[in-house]
Amino acid sequence: xxxxxxxxxxxxxxxxxxxxxxxxxxxxxxxxxxxxxxxxxxxxxxxxxxxxxxxxxxxxxxxxxxxxxxxxxxxxxxxxxxxxxxxxxxxxxxxxxxxxxxxxxxxxxxxxxxxxxxxxxxxxxxxxxxxxxxxxxxxxxxxxxxxxxxxxxxxxxxxxxxxxxxxxxxxxxxxxxxxxxxxxxxxxxxxxxxxxxxxxxxxxxxxxxxxxxxxxxxxxxxxxxxxxxxxxxxxxxxxxxxxxxxxxxxxxxxxxxxxxxxxxxxxxxxxxxxxxxxxxxxxxxxxxxxxxxxxxxxxxxxxxxxxxxxxxxxxxxxxxxxxxxxxxxxxxxxxxxxxxxxxxxxxxxxxxxxxxxxxxxxxxxxxxxxxxxxxxxxxxxxxxxxxxxxxxxxxxxxxxxxxxxxxxxxxxxxxxxxxxxxxxxxxxxxxxxxxxxxxxxxxxxxxxxxxxxxxxxxxxxxxxxxxxxxxxxxxxxxxxxxxxxxxxxxxxxxxxxxxx
Amino acid sequence: xxxxxxxxxxxxxxxxxxxxxxxxxxxxxxxxxxxxxxxxxxxxxxxxxxxxxxxxxxxxxxxxxxxxxxxxxxxxxxxxxxxxxxxxxxxxxxxxxxxxxxxxxxxxxxxxxxxxxxxxxxxxxxxxxxxxxxxxxxxxxxxxxxxxxxxxxxxxxxxxxxxxxxxxxxxxxxxxxxxxxxxxxxxxxxxxxxxxxxxxxxxxxxxxxxxxxxxxxxxxxxxxxxxxxxxxxxxxxxxxxxxxxxxxxxxxxxxxxxxxxxxxxxxxxxxxxxxxxxxxxxxxxxxxxxxxxxxxxxxxxxxxxxxxxxxxxxxxxxxxxxx
Numbered sequence: 001x002x003x004x005x006x007x008x009x010x011x012x013x014x015x016x017x018x019x020x021x022x023x024x025x026x027x028x029x030x031x032x033x034x035x036x037x038x039x040x041x042x043x044x045x046x047x048x049x050x051x052x053x054x055x056x057x058x059x060x061x062x063x064x065x066x067x068x069x070x071x072x073x074x075x076x077x078x079x080x081x082x083x084x085x086x087x088x089x090x091x092x093x094x095x096x097x098x099x100x101x102x103x104x105x106x107x108x109x110x111x112x113x114x115x116x117x118x119x120x121x122x123x124x125x126x127x128x129x130x131x132x133x134x135x136x137x138x139x140x141x142x143x144x145x146x147x148x149x150x151x152x153x154x155x156x157x158x159x160x161x162x163x164x165x166x167x168x169x170x171x172x173x174x175x176x177x178x179x180x181x182x183x184x185x186x187x188x189x190x191x192x193x194x195x196x197x198x199x200x201x202x203x204x205x206x207x208x209x210x211x212x213x214x215x216x217x218x219x220x221x222x223x224x225x226x227x228x229x230x231x232x233x234x235x236x237x238x239x240x241x242x243x244x245x246x247x248x249x250x251x252x253x254x255x256x257x258x259x260x261x262x263x264x265x266x267x268x269x270x271x272x273x274x275x276x277x278x279x280x281x282x283x284x285x286x287x288x289x290x291x292x293x294x295x296x297x298x299x300x301x302x303x304x305x306x307x308x309x310x311x312x313x314x315x316x317x318x319x320x321x322x323x324x325x326x327x328x329x330x331x332x333x334x335x336x337x338x339x340x341x342x343x344x345x346x347x348x349x350x351x352x353x354x355x356x357x358x359x360x361x362x363x364x365x366x367x368x369x370x371x372x373x374x375x376x377x378x379x380x381x382x383x384x385x386x387x388x389x390x391x392x393x394x395x396x397x398x399x400x401x402x403x404x405x406x407x408x409x410x411x412x413x414x415x416x417x418x419x420x421x422x423x424x425x426x427x428x429x430x431x432x433x434x435x436x437x438x439x440x441x442x443x444x445x446x447x448x449x450x451x452x453x454x455x456x457x458x459x460x461x462x463x464x465x466x467x468x469x470x471x472x473x474x475x476x477x478x479x480x481x482x483x484x485x486x487x488x489x490x491x492x493x494x495x496x497x498x499x500x
Numbered sequence: 501x502x503x504x505x506x507x508x509x510x511x512x513x514x515x516x517x518x519x520x521x522x523x524x525x526x527x528x529x530x531x532x533x534x535x536x537x538x539x540x541x542x543x544x545x546x547x548x549x550x551x552x553x554x555x556x557x558x559x560x561x562x563x564x565x566x567x568x569x570x571x572x573x574x575x576x577x578x579x580x581x582x583x584x585x586x587x588x589x590x591x592x593x594x595x596x597x598x599x600x601x602x603x604x605x606x607x608x609x610x611x612x613x614x615x616x617x618x619x620x621x622x623x624x625x626x627x628x629x630x631x632x633x634x635x636x637x638x639x640x641x642x643x644x645x646x647x648x649x650x651x652x653x654x655x656x657x658x659x660x661x662x663x664x665x666x667x668x669x670x671x672x673x674x675x676x677x678x679x680x681x682x683x684x685x686x687x688x689x690x691x692x693x694x695x696x697x698x699x700x701x702x703x704x705x706x707x708x709x710x711x712x713x714x715x716x717x718x719x720x721x722x723x724x725x726x727x728x729x730x731x732x733x734x735x736x737x738x739x740x741x742x743x744x745x746x747x748x749x750x751x752x753x754x755x756x757x758x759x760x761x762x763x764x765x766x767x768x769x770x771x772x773x774x775x776x777x778x779x780x781x782x783x784x785x786x787x788x789x790x791x792x793x794x795x796x797x798x799x800x801x802x803x804x805x806x807x808x809x810x811x812x813x814x815x816x817x818x819x820x821x822x823x
Contacts, residue, residue: 049539186683199574202569317692325688333688337788344715456682456699
């Protein structure tokens with residue numbers, strides 16, 4: 001009953017016409033920046049933060065939250081259409097989404113992504129409303145040892161992302177981990193591979209690597225194809241998913257929602273892992289895993305649901321404890337402070353209209369997103385008929401603006417060009433970039449948590465196996481590894497995955 | 501026609517006026533305050549609170565530009581190389597202008613020679629907070645326990661060489677105990693692990709730790725400033741708890757590049773002091789846990805020198821360097 005009363009309070013706040021307008025403004029802006037490569041929610045919210053000075057606190061937070069989950073929606077669009085992931089979580093969407101677009105099924109991929117995200121967003125918001133306080137406690141059970149084991153599990157799972165040679169996949173993961181370790185050593189401050197450049201002290205940015213390897217690399221590779229450059233328009237097969245698509249996708253959406261909701265709560269990296277974990281699960285449970293990487297609809301539906309569910313549940317630590325679990329949440333903390341609200345466990349009691357208003361607004365926001373996005377699919381798909389000589393320079397310019405806006409740094413743009421060349425080399429060598437990106441994201445966290453766990457345990461590695469949560473994840477990782485490495489299984493895997 | 505011609509002539513004369521007269525014309529265009537940390541954090545917040553009234557006072561827009569990276573040193577280096585005309589300012593901190601000069605072996609700027617001090621802006625204490633499971637209620641308890649179990653109690657910090665870390669290092673030296681330092685990437689993940697009891701204590705910025713202290717999830721043992729904190733009147737200072745000479749106060753200050761005309765520096769300084777004294781701005785800063793601390797350029801210059809000397813000792817004692 002409490003819940004209903006609270007939700008009534010929430011909707012009373014969220015359904016005022018100003019707040020619906022702010023919510024719409026937020027999700028529309030979020031969709032827009034999600035579609036524009038490189039300009040992520042962090043940069044946008046940072047830019048808009050000073051403007052929100054003049055709003056009511058609840059309106060400001062509703063709009064900023066809308067930008068965040070709206071960007072998750074929009075981010076899938078570029079991944080599917082032009083193989084351009086704006087965030088770590090949409091790397092996975094590229095794998096099958098882009099392949100679907102190449103096969104003329106961009107409309108179906110976009111629709112499934114939007115509907116999956118809508119469902120996941122609604123369910124995750126319900127979870128947020130019902131179980132936020134007990135779930136927040138779960139985050140505390142995850143110390144450095146548990147996070148380390150979770151990252152190990154993630155890296156082992158990364159092998160399944162590739163559908164080419166196993167050796168190449170592992171090489172790319174290791175390379176990604178190494179790239180992730182560039183910068184000042186987190187404990188003693190020694191510089192690693194910074195070549196005396198102060199800009200590398202804090203490491204290489206995700207967007208720099210992703211834009212470089214995916215967007216720039218792909219564009220360079222396409223340029224040498226000369227006249228035979230692809231144009232998708234030749235074969236657009238309808239804008240709406242078929243019955244068969246829905247039949248395949250609905251279970252993936254359910255699983256993705258569950259995985260994403262759970263991992264989204266964990267601080268640092270949890271939300272990123274959601275999309276990867278969901279992809280891995282879909283590939284494992286599929287009757288015919290060989291379809292993955294070639295345009296399997298579950299490979300879009302699962303991860304897209306997972307990343308949107310994670311986007312909603314990552315508000316749990318912020319709203320219940322005042323602890324931000326990622327950079328966007330840190331900005332939300334800034335927004336609350338600007339309005340004189342010190343985020344913390346007291347916010348729920350002292351400002352219930354704020355807490356429940358935000359939750360209620362998420363349902364409204366998710367609904368607005370679907371209404372906004374479904375009719376847009378037709379327009380997006382038309383975008384693919386723009387000739388490459390116009391589309392590519394536009395993508396390049398937008399990417400450069402996006403990269404520059406992250407740190408106002410020209411150096412980053414140059415660095416992305418370097419990764420573009422590297423991405424071209426990878427395409428030539430037939431090495432897939434997705435495992436590299438996962439290694440790049442997880443590597444630094446792996447190191448950080450390993451060293452923290454060992455520091456706290458004073459050098460005793462037993463800490464990873466004596467803590468039950470940590471042990472169970474390591475066991476799962478070991479089982480996965482055995483399945484991948486066992487020769488008999490491997491042969492089968494290669495038969496299944498090697499493209500003829 | 502003649503008036504228009506005269507106006508043009510006046511403009512040309514104005515443009516040709518020698519540098520000495522710049523102060524009267526200052527500012528001639530928008531002013532940029534470089535905040536060398538990410539948006540949404542403390543430095544960014546203070547910069548934005550100051551920017552609005554400063555823009556009204558100077559009659560030109562004042563823009564806050566975030567240039568984060570390498571503990572604020574990237575943004576600081578940028579301002580060090582900017583034209584010394586008072587149109588590019590730095591929101592420097594204890595980190596960029598107190599600790600970094602000793603911490604980094606190769607700092608791309610000289611915290612004293614490359615800057616003209618304008619005014620100290622705000623100060624902020626740290627608070628020593630412990631997880632209740634440690635079972636200590638006072639600083640004396642903690643020292644006793646740490647002496648009985650040397651090198652086993654872990655303290656979290658928001659990174660190597662931050663005030664949170666060096667507050668801990670200073671505590672070890674002052675109390676004669678040995679703790680384990682666990683650096684995190686920022687205050688939030690450190691606080692998460694402290695709340696989960698993965699680490700036992702932390703010297704955190706007061707405003708971030710305060711809600712958890714009030715909720716009883718953390719126990720506050722002492723504040724690190726020389727006087728008690730307004731928001732925690734019952735918690736003693738380190739000195740009161742028996743650690744003579746122990747004081748850590750975070751501070752933010754406004755700097756301009758070296759060789760900024762003295763008249764421009766004085767103008768900026770008096771405007772900033774007036775702004776910080778206004779009740780509305782002071783109240784807004786206090787709400788966010790900052791203590792407004794306006795001062796003259798001379799005072800900030802002396803303070804910068806003293807802080808660099810002081811942290812050089814602590815950094816050396818703690819044995820940390822960044823290459």
